[in-house]
Amino acid sequence: MKIGVLALQGDFAEHISTLxxxxxxxxxxxxxxxxxxxxxxxxxxxxxxxxxxxxVAFGLMEPLRDFGREKAIWGTCAGAIFLSKxxxxxxxxxxxxxxxxxxxxxxxxxxxxxxxxxIPELKAATRTEAPYHAxxxxxxxxxxxxxxxxxxxTLPDGRIVAARQGKLLATSFHPELTPDTRFHEYFxxxxx
Amino acid sequence: MExxxxxxxxxxxxxxxxxxxxxxxxxxxxHAKIAEDAGACAVMALERVxxxxxxxxxxxxxxxxxxxxxxxxxxxxxxxxxCRIGHFVEAQILEAIGVDYIxxxxxxxxxxxxHHVDKHKxxxxxxxxxxxxxEALRRIAEGAAMIRTKGEAGxxxxxxxxxxxxxxMGEIRRVQNMAEEELYTxxxxxxxxxDLVREVKQLGRLxxxxxxxxxxxxxxxxxxxMQLGMDGVFVGSGIFKSGDPxxxxxxxxxxxxxxxxxxxxxxxxxxxxxxxxxxxxSIMPEVERIAGRGW
Numbered sequence: 001m002k003i004g005v006l007a008l009q010g011d012f013a014e015h016i017s018t019l020x021x022x023x024x025x026x027x028x029x030x031x032x033x034x035x036x037x038x039x040x041x042x043x044x045x046x047x048x049x050x051x052x053x054x055x056v057a058f059g060l061m062e063p064l065r066d067f068g069r070e071k072a073i074w075g076t077c078a079g080a081i082f083l084s085k086x087x088x089x090x091x092x093x094x095x096x097x098x099x100x101x102x103x104x105x106x107x108x109x110x111x112x113x114x115x116x117x118x119i120p121e122l123k124a125a126t127r128t129e130a131p132y133h134a135x136x137x138x139x140x141x142x143x144x145x146x147x148x149x150x151x152x153x154t155l156p157d158g159r160i161v162a163a164r165q166g167k168l169l170a171t172s173f174h175p176e177l178t179p180d181t182r183f184h185e186y187f188x189x190x191x192x
Numbered sequence: 193m194e195x196x197x198x199x200x201x202x203x204x205x206x207x208x209x210x211x212x213x214x215x216x217x218x219x220x221x222x223h224a225k226i227a228e229d230a231g232a233c234a235v236m237a238l239e240r241v242x243x244x245x246x247x248x249x250x251x252x253x254x255x256x257x258x259x260x261x262x263x264x265x266x267x268x269x270x271x272x273x274x275c276r277i278g279h280f281v282e283a284q285i286l287e288a289i290g291v292d293y294i295x296x297x298x299x300x301x302x303x304x305x306x307h308h309v310d311k312h313k314x315x316x317x318x319x320x321x322x323x324x325x326x327e328a329l330r331r332i333a334e335g336a337a338m339i340r341t342k343g344e345a346g347x348x349x350x351x352x353x354x355x356x357x358x359x360x361m362g363e364i365r366r367v368q369n370m371a372e373e374e375l376y377t378x379x380x381x382x383x384x385x386x387d388l389v390r391e392v393k394q395l396g397r398l399x400x401x402x403x404x405x406x407x408x409x410x411x412x413x414x415x416x417x418m419q420l421g422m423d424g425v426f427v428g429s430g431i432f433k434s435g436d437p438x439x440x441x442x443x444x445x446x447x448x449x450x451x452x453x454x455x456x457x458x459x460x461x462x463x464x465x466x467x468x469x470x471x472x473x474s475i476m477p478e479v480e481r482i483a484g485r486g487w
Contacts, residue, residue, distance in 0.1 A: 049268065078209070107290075109202075177205050
């Protein structure tokens with residue numbers, strides 16, 4: 001199993017460190033050639049406008065879209081925005097997932113938060129029972145899903161914070177910032 | 193289910209999202225848009241860039257909250273602002289208007305000659321400058337969730353930033369090679385809490401994100417700081433005091449991503465126009481240097 005992490009900007013090192021703890025071979029992806037031979041790709045947290053501009057500048061948009069049509073991609077926070085069809089704002093998007101996201105949906109940094117979530121699909125996939133502790137940093141919200149996209153995690157008030165569409169996964173929160181490796185294990189099961 | 197805001201994890205977490213990115217000083221909403229369009233991962237909103245603070249002289253204070261708010265409205269990326277060292281009321285004001293990060297900065301005139309802000313008391317995260325490991329760990333003990341080199345701001349001379357980055361990285365390497373019982377005396381020598389010294393030994397890095405700042409003016413300067421082990425780069429006067437700010441800003445963003453690829457660095461360094469004029473720190477009188485501010 002070889003997983004790439006888009007390393008244009010953001011917390012790609014945190015994803016790589018979690019993947020290594022799970023014994024997975026990792027590749028930092030900065031140019032289209034780095035996508036060769038990967039089983040899956042993670043789009044990390046960071047600033048979605050920065051990541052998108054760099055992806056355009058280095059010719060990554062089409063190669064990433066081609067990759068996502070066949071293989072697993074997981075976007076966390078900025079990565080989820082980049083995966084979406086609509087971010088309600090003029091910025092380059094991969095448009096791979098049938099989700100509409102609202103950027104900075106919870107306010108500014110002082111409103112960033114941590115909360116325990118009950119995620120049945122994650123518990124079933126990893127055969128565990130514990131709630132999932134999620135960290136939201138200036139996080140986007142998945143305002144709506146359509147087509148083949150399904151919500152897999154919601155806040156207690158019902159707002160969607162994670163969705164899956166086949167092998168594509170989007171989370172508003174940052175599993176790479178916590179020691180709990182279950183979300184990465186879940187993604188690896190999609191990439192297999 | 194309980195929701196927690198203002199925890200150290202979310203404070204440090206925002207800095208983690210800025211990694212591999214460039215934070216640019218801006219003095220108007222128009223500058224802020226140029227920075228965002230060039231790929232900045234955040235902006236620092238202020239009335240004057242450090243080069244102009246040096247030229248103007250006098251007492252440099254927190255910027256007008258009205259100006260900072262205009263910049264916050266102009267962009268979707270995080271907005272930082274500076275308060276004076278120890279000026280916890282300026283920090284309270286910046287928190288009240290909702291800035292995303294506060295830089296307790298030596299670039300402004302210190303308000304307290306012995307104490308820094310107790311940053312644990314705030315929900316908004318703080319970044320602080322440091323010249324060495326001891327200073328970095330003292331700031332983290334006070335609650336800083338991000339560290340940067342001090343460099344010598346507003347000069348366009350990268351030598352001090354290199355000195356501070358090498359000091360911190362070298363001291364971390366030394367700590368990693370120390371025996372447990374040697375850490376106590378070392379902690380005393382560098383004036384840092386023993387728990388944080390132990391954590392550095394265990395992690396092999398600072399427990400928070402560490403950016404370069406102070407004197408970065410070119411894509412090559414930015415890549416140099418990244419190769420020295422910094423997590424990202426602040427560019428102050430270097431962009432908007434240059435001949436073609438938009439082009440230089442975009443080039444520095446690309447250089448930070450591809451810091452290990454000399455062919456791309458050569459490509460982005462071409463035809464950038466005039467860099468900021470710059471001042472040679474080695475012949476600068478001691479009284480004009482600001483990196484020494486901080487305790």
